[in-house]
Amino acid sequence: MTIRTESRLTIDNNVHGVWAYLCDVGRWHEWAPTVLECRVRDGGALEPGARLDQRAKLMFGLSRGRSQQVTLVEAPHRVAFAGPMGTSAARWGMEFEPRDDKQTDATMWIEVDLAGIMRAIPSGFLKGRIQRVSDREMVAIKAAVDSATREGAQS
16 A cells, blocks of 8 residues: 655745755755755765665664665756655655746655555554654745745845
């Protein structure tokens, strides 16, 4: 069984500004609640086939390493990744469409192929949890990009 979630909102910056922020993987800790640090393996480019290495937050102040593969990069409109989510395979991505020259419609989608012990978790519960986290991540991305836009306008 595959579950899918989508989160959408409008960000007050042009598509190139939003793209630049999201593709700066070193800043992912600013908006992703489980990411402590992220980098492209070997300092490479964010391109299909590249691997992102992350230090992920666990409970009780613990952390663990995890890795995701970049599966799609279509600048400045689409980027996607694949990697494990617990015992399941997952894919996630972002899509950006210019609303005008000052705003961007952004979508984050997540797909999880439930496997192993995760099949025992009620899919509605798991889908709701994933949706809440991605909604929170989108709000944090918007806040960071909108803030940078306001700061740039004041300079």
